[in-house]
Amino acid sequence: MLKFQDKVALVTGSGTGIGKAIATKFVENGASVIILGRRKEPLEEAAKELEGKIPQGVNSSIRIFAGVDVADESAMTKMFDELKNDNVTVDYVINNAGVSGPVTCFANAPLDDFKSTVGIHLTGTFWGSVQALRVMKEGGKIITISTFFTEERPLEQRPYRFRSPYTASQGAKNRLAELMSWELTDKGIISIATNPGPVHSDRIYKTVYPKAAAEFMRVSGFEELTPEEVDAANKELLSLLGEEDNVVKEGIASAAQKLANGKDIQKITETFANLLNKIQSIAEKVQTNTSHMIANKEFLAQSQVAESVLNLCDDEIAKILNGKVIPGDRVFYPVKPHIGTTTPGVHQPDFTGRAVVFTVDATDKTDAERVEYLAQHVEKNGGKVACFISESTPQELQEYISGKFHSHIINIKNPEEVSRWLNTANTNLGKILGVIHVTGKIPEVPKLTELSRAEWDELIEKFITTPATVAQGVLEQFVPGGRKDPRLYKDTQGAMMIIGPDLPSGRKVTGTQRAQVEVFRGALRPFTTTVNQELSDVLKSNIRIFSIFPGSVSGTESSNERIAQAFNFLVSENAASSAQVTFCVDELR
CATH class of the missing domain: 3.40.50.720 (NAD(P)-binding Rossmann-like Domain)
Structure with missing residues (x-):
């Protein structure tokens, strides 16, 4: 049998x-x-x-x-x-x-x-x-x-x-x-x-590696082409990789005719041919570099x-x-220490004349009290504060925060609305020093595997897609037009801090409760690390997005003071050179 x-x-x-x-x-x-x-x-x-x-x-x-x-x-x-x-x-x-x-x-x-x-x-x-x-x-x-x-x-x-x-x-x-x-x-x-x-797999060879190589070209521009022109060319050229020579020549000629925009056709054709060769070369190099991290060099x-x-x-x-x-991957991949505990100590910054924006998706009173503590920290050191509170935040928490600080109730899940309110804050309060996004805590549920699909989707939105939506709006605020022309990112400044979700606190915290929180922390850790590598290594920017995870595996209460110290570090000059971008500020290990 x-x-x-x-x-x-x-x-x-x-x-x-x-x-x-x-x-x-x-x-x-x-x-x-x-x-x-x-x-x-x-x-x-x-x-x-x-x-x-x-x-x-x-x-x-x-x-x-x-x-x-x-x-x-x-x-x-x-x-x-x-x-x-x-x-x-x-x-x-x-x-x-x-x-x-x-x-x-x-x-x-x-x-x-x-x-x-x-x-x-x-x-x-x-x-x-x-x-x-x-x-x-x-x-x-x-x-x-x-x-x-x-x-x-x-x-x-x-x-x-x-x-x-x-x-x-x-x-x-x-x-x-x-x-x-x-x-x-x-x-x-x-x-x-x-x-x-x-x-x-075809996905790696025909999609991922070539598209990654094409993105390197888009970020920097190529020969006489702007990033937007490189992007348009890539969309026409990538499908030609691996085809017969005559198909490639015809495809390049067709792309040149389509995208010439009044430029010399022969020159554009040569540029496109060079671009495609460069993309293929980079893709092959990425594949080779990855194979050299494996003992037998075999996928x-x-x-x-x-x-x-x-x-x-x-x-x-x-x-x-x-x-x-x-971890059956067999790959020796050198990694930097992207995760730390408490942030390095820095001299207390003077926030005078600078604005700090809070985007808040609070779950309970302790989330609102955290916003209060951090906003007071900013104001006490000369800064101005604006709080944009999610419509999904319970009304009593909306009122608690709004009663203490300049606040607006907005749909922070909507990218256009996020961008509009960030522009408003920048206009009315002055240049934004940093944005602090508070995710709130995981709602208490016996089992995530017993949630309805709607309940699960709400958690995904709250802890993954909303932080990403806010982060993208923040990047556009710091570098207007950077999406179309990534060269604008070079040497730019700015900071965003994503706080949460918290580990549960108390003496009788179960493994299940910790594991529930880790699902969403497990998304934010690699997200933060990946985005920051793009900002630092690819775009040559000093903008950073940090994740702060309050609470500890031992169930101790989180410290808002440590989070405030983390923000001090994040907006300091030291932050841009730090490999660590995620901090578990209450962990001693």
């Missing part, structure tokens, strides 16, 4: 690539598989191939769910409704679906694309896992595939420039896998994440990733590794 005979595996994003390879391994080992994805044709082709691999004498089946986007609540719910109505028991759920997302500096990343990437990678993993519980039984396994470009070891970050929504999603997925191991213990369901590292094959996933589904191995994030 084959190892997975009479078992059922559901693999998301399984029409092509790693997902298809995993489905293949399951079938070869006797399992029935459920494959799903957005595109019907690849799934149908994969199904035919899988049916041909069913071992002789084994009564396995291949089932397709086409047109299912893991981020689509109704599509996923409907699929699991159908499985439940058919009395299907799923033994293994493999969260594999993913997209590259925007490959560009965060300041230039469309927020809709940011949200879409988070929706597919993180929310798709959450909702798929939660809905799968309806058709799973004790002994079931949830295996989540994430990336090595998030955290290498506890408290170390791997920034992945130009991939901020991707890294935020992946960091949170790692922590979500850990959380599910806590919350699903009573159901007997095991949760493990694995980071396979660099894998041979994994998709079949090897599939083999590792099936090993994690082994009953005994899964019990040992429940709740773990397996």
Whole structure:
């Protein structure tokens, strides 16, 4: 009897690539598989191939769910409704679906694309896992595939420039896998994440590396082209990589005709040819540099990733590794100490004539009191304060803050409104020294895995997409026009501090409570690290976005004084040269 005979595996994003390879391994080992994805044709082709691999004498089946986007609540719910109505028991759920997302500096990343990437990678993993519980039984396994470009070891970050929504999603997925191991213990369901590292795939070679190389060209401009012209050219040229010489020549000529705008056609054609060659050269260099961080200099094959996933589904191995994030990437990636505890001490800055803006999404009274403490700290040292309070903040907290400081109730989830109010503050109060965003705390819930989809979406918005929305507005405020011309970022000044969410405090804090908070901290850590690497190393800017995480693993109360000291450091000259961009100010370790 084959190892997975009479078992059922559901693999998301399984029409092509790693997902298809995993489905293949399951079938070869006797399992029935459920494959799903957005595109019907690849799934149908994969199904035919899988049916041909069913071992002789084994009564396995291949089932397709086409047109299912893991981020689509109704599509996923409907699929699991159908499985439940058919009395299907799923033994293994493999969260594999993913997209590259925007490959560009965060300041230039469309927020809709940011949200879409988070929706597919993180929310798709959450909702798929939660809905799968309806058709799973004790002994079931949830295996989540994430990336090595998030955290290498506890408290170390791997920034992945130009991939901020991707890294935020992946960091949170790692922590979500850990959380599910806590919350699903009573159901007997095991949760493990694995980071396979660099894998041979068209997505890397044809999308990620070329787009990253193209972004380097956009940031600096190329020959006679401005960043906007480089961007327009890239959109025409990237698809030509890997094509036959005659196709490339025709494509370049067509792009030159389309984008000449009155310039000399022959000159533009030569420039575009040079640009494409440069992009290919950089992409190949990135690939080579990554391979040199691996002992044998080899990326994994998709079949090897599939083999590792099936090993994690082994009953005994899964019990040992429940709740773990397996760093199976084999990559030695040198990292700076991006995370610290208390910030370095600095002389108290004089804020006279400078404005500090608070964007507030408070959850409880202690959040409002934190805003009060920090705003008084600014005013006491000569600064001016404006508080923009989210409409979703409870009314009594809105009134508490508004009664003490110049405040407006706004929709901080709306980028246009954020930009408008930042402009108003800059006009009425003077040049903005820094922006402090308060996320508020995680609401008390017994289990995140028991939340409705609407409740989960609210948390994603509160702790991931809203901080990103505010951050992008802040960057545009500090560098007007920087999105279109990133050269404007060079030597610019500015600071933003994201505070929260807090670890729970008290003597009887549970592992589940800490793990819930870590899901969202797990998004903000790599997000902050990635954006700051872009600002410092790529854009040559002195603007910094810091994350401050109050509370400690021992359950001690957070100190607003330490957060105030962190802001003092953030707006000092020392901050721009610091590799540390996330501070757990109440931790002593």
